[in-house]
Amino acid sequence: MNKAELINAMAEEANMSKTDAKRALDSFIKATSGALNAGERVALVGFGSFSVAERAARTGRNPQTGKEINIAAKKVVKFKAGNELSGNV
Secondary structure: OOHHHHHHHHHHHHOOOHHHHHHHHHHHHHHHHHHHHOOOOEEEOOOEEEEEEEEOOEEEEOOOOOOEEEEOOEEEEEEEEOHHHHHHO
């Protein structure tokens, strides 16, 4: 499902216009991104939680040449599914 399909599904499920559904989805994405950028955890009971984790620097390999390369440390977003979501998939 892409963003347009999600907006259509939200509009139909909530009985709202596609414009309102798009505005709601964009607001959710902006609020979630802001919280994660601030290092906060976003928990949606029954659905799951988003958090930020540190990924340590490591050595990898270029698959074409086989040459070792250094991969820098970085922060990544992690998602852990909640019980209701895990049980229904």
